[in-house]
Amino acid sequence: MRKAIITIMILVVLLFFSPDRANTGQYYHGLILVLSAAVLLLFVLSLILFLSYRRLKANYQENIILNEIWETYINANQSYIYLKDENLRYLLVNKALADFYNKEVREIIGRDDFAFADPGFAALSTRTELKVLATKTVVEEELVWRNRVFAATRFPVKLVSGRYGVGAYVRDITEEYNNKKELIYLSFHDPLTGLYNRRYVENEYTKLDVEANLPLTVIIGDVNGLKITNDIFGHQAGDLLLKKVAEILRMVCQKGDAVIARWGGDEFILFLPRTTGEEGEKLRMAVKEQFAQERINGLPGSISLGVDTKTVTTEDLAQTIRNAEERMYLEKAIDSERFNNDAIQRIVKSFHERFPREEEHAQRVSKLCVELGKAMKLSPSNLNRLKQAGYLHDLGKIVLEEALLATEEPLTEEKWRKLKEHPVAGYRIANASPQTMEVARYLLSHHENWDGSGYPKGLRGREIPRTARIIAVANYYDKLRYGAFGREPLSPDAALAALKEEAGKKLDPEIVQVFLEIMASGARLESINL
Numbered sequence: 001m002r003k004a005i006i007t008i009m010i011l012v013v014l015l016f017f018s019p020d021r022a023n024t025g026q027y028y029h030g031l032i033l034v035l036s037a038a039v040l041l042l043f044v045l046s047l048i049l050f051l052s053y054r055r056l057k058a059n060y061q062e063n064i065i066l067n068e069i070w071e072t073y074i075n076a077n078q079s080y081i082y083l084k085d086e087n088l089r090y091l092l093v094n095k096a097l098a099d100f101y102n103k104e105v106r107e108i109i110g111r112d113d114f115a116f117a118d119p120g121f122a123a124l125s126t127r128t129e130l131k132v133l134a135t136k137t138v139v140e141e142e143l144v145w146r147n148r149v150f151a152a153t154r155f156p157v158k159l160v161s162g163r164y165g166v167g168a169y170v171r172d173i174t175e176e177y178n179n180k181k182e183l184i185y186l187s188f189h190d191p192l193t194g195l196y197n198r199r200y201v202e203n204e205y206t207k208l209d210v211e212a213n214l215p216l217t218v219i220i221g222d223v224n225g226l227k228i229t230n231d232i233f234g235h236q237a238g239d240l241l242l243k244k245v246a247e248i249l250r251m252v253c254q255k256g257d258a259v260i261a262r263w264g265g266d267e268f269i270l271f272l273p274r275t276t277g278e279e280g281e282k283l284r285m286a287v288k289e290q291f292a293q294e295r296i297n298g299l300p301g302s303i304s305l306g307v308d309t310k311t312v313t314t315e316d317l318a319q320t321i322r323n324a325e326e327r328m329y330l331e332k333a334i335d336s337e338r339f340n341n342d343a344i345q346r347i348v349k350s351f352h353e354r355f356p357r358e359e360e361h362a363q364r365v366s367k368l369c370v371e372l373g374k375a376m377k378l379s380p381s382n383l384n385r386l387k388q389a390g391y392l393h394d395l396g397k398i399v400l401e402e403a404l405l406a407t408e409e410p411l412t413e414e415k416w417r418k419l420k421e422h423p424v425a426g427y428r429i430a431n432a433s434p435q436t437m438e439v440a441r442y443l444l445s446h447h448e449n450w451d452g453s454g455y456p457k458g459l460r461g462r463e464i465p466r467t468a469r470i471i472a473v474a475n476y477y478d479k480l481r482y483g484a485f486g487r488e489p490l491s492p493d494a495a496l497a498a499l500k501e502e503a504g505k506k507l508d509p510e511i512v513q514v515f516l517e518i519m520a521s522g523a524r525l526e527s528i529n530l
Helices: 002-016 025-074 095-100 119-135 173-188 198-208 226-234 234-254 277-292 318-352 354-377 380-392 396-401 402-406 412-419 422-431 437-445 466-482 494-502 511-522
Strands: 081-082 090-093 137-145 150-156 164-172 215-225 258-260 267-272 303-310
Touching: 025 095, 025 277, 025 396, 081 402, 090 198, 095 396, 119 150, 119 164, 137 226, 137 511, 150 173, 150 318, 150 412, 164 226, 173 396, 198 258, 215 234, 215 277, 226 234, 226 396, 226 422, 234 258, 234 267, 258 422, 267 277, 277 303, 277 402, 303 380, 318 354, 354 380, 354 511, 380 437, 380 466, 402 412, 422 437, 466 494, 494 511
Parallel strands: none
Antiparallel strands: 081 090, 081 164, 137 150, 150 164, 215 267, 215 303, 258 267
C-alpha cells in the first residue's frame, strides 16, 4: 500500500511540472484523470485495508478462543503438562503441575526445577531433559518420588527462536503400578497363604533343576482333616488350618533359597537346594511335630509328608517329585484314618463338655435304642450300630451356634430352620471317618416321619431306615420326658400317652408298640443300663 501511495504522489508531481502545463485545458484534464485514478486507488486500498483488518481481528479472536480452549484442555487434564526453553526454564505449565508443586502458574513460569522442586528430583528430571535436547529424540521413563510412581514422556520442541526446548506430559501411575505389581504377585503366589503357587514352581522349574543346587531335596505334604474341618467348622476354619501349615513351613525351613509352594488344595511342596536327604528327613519330622502342637477348634494339626533327594545331574527331578509324593501317600494312608477317627472322638468329647445336657440326652437315647433293638431281636452287629447311632444321632448339632443350643426358650421359625440343618451336618461328619461311616445314613434320617412330614428328605414309612425309625421313637420319648426348647418335662405316663398319639403319624406304629410293651413290663429308663 505504501508503494501505491508513493506512485500516486510521483504522478501528481510529474503532472504539476509537466511541460504541457501551458496547454491549460489538456493540463487540467490530465490532472483530473490522475486525481480520479488516485481517489479510486485510495478507495480500493482502503477497502483492502478494511477487509484485512477484519480478517486480522477475526484471526485474533479465533486465536484467543483457541488459546482458551487449549488452556481449558490442558488444565482439565490430570497429567502434568509443561514446556521448557533451551535453558530448561518453564514457558508453559498446566494447573495440575502447578498444584503438584503447590504453586501458582505465574510462580513457576521463567524458573527451573531447582528453584522449587526437591533437588534430587530436579537433578533426575534435568538429566533426562538434557538428553532430549542433545539427541532430539523422545525419552520415556518411570520416576519414583515421595512414594509415588510417574510415567514421563519428554520430547524436543522447536521454539519461535529457532532453538529447541523440551515438552513433556507426566502421568501419576501409582495405582496402576501397584495393581500391576499385585497382579504379578497373585499370578505367582497363593492368595490365602502367601506362599508361591504351582504356576511359579512350573515357571522356575528349569532354574531349580541345575547342578549348583545339588543335592536338591523335595518334600511334599498333604494336610489331614481339611475336609472334615471344613464340613464341621466351616471354610474359615479350613483356611486357618492351611495358613498354620504355611506359617510352620516358613518357620522350620528358613533357608534363603528354599522354594515353598502350595501345590494344590491341601498339598504343599518344598524345594531345598544343597540339602541332603538326611537333612530333609529332619525337616520333615520338625514340621510334623510342630504342626501337631497346633489346635484348630480343639483338633490337633496333622500333615503327611514325603521326602526324596536328587543327588546327581542324571537323575530326573520329575521322578524325585513322584518319589516324594508316593512316600507322602503311604504315610497319609495311616495318618488320615487315624486323624479322622480321633477327630470324631475329640469333637464329640469337646461338644459334650460344653453342653452336658446334650451328652446326657445322647446316653439316654442310646440306652433306649439298645433295649428296643433287643426286644426286636436285632443281631449283635446291628445292635452295636444302633447303640453308636443312638449316641451320635445329634452329632450335626456341633455346627450350630452355641446360643441356639443353650436356649431354654421356644424357638423362632428362623431358629427352627437352623436346627433342622443338623441331620445333614451329622451325615457329612460321620461320613468322614471309617469308624462312623456305617451309621451316617441313620443320622441323616432320624428326623424323618412315618407319615412323610419329616426332614430333610420327606421320606415316609419303610423308606426310612429301620435304625433311624428306632432312634426317632427313643429320641421323641426322651424329649417328652426331659423337655427341650421351652417345653415342660412330662411324667413317664404322660410321655407314653403322647408317644402313643404319634404312632402312625410321626413314628413307626410297630416300634411304638414295642416301646410301650417294654415300659408296660415294668422297665423304666432310669433302670436301663448299657
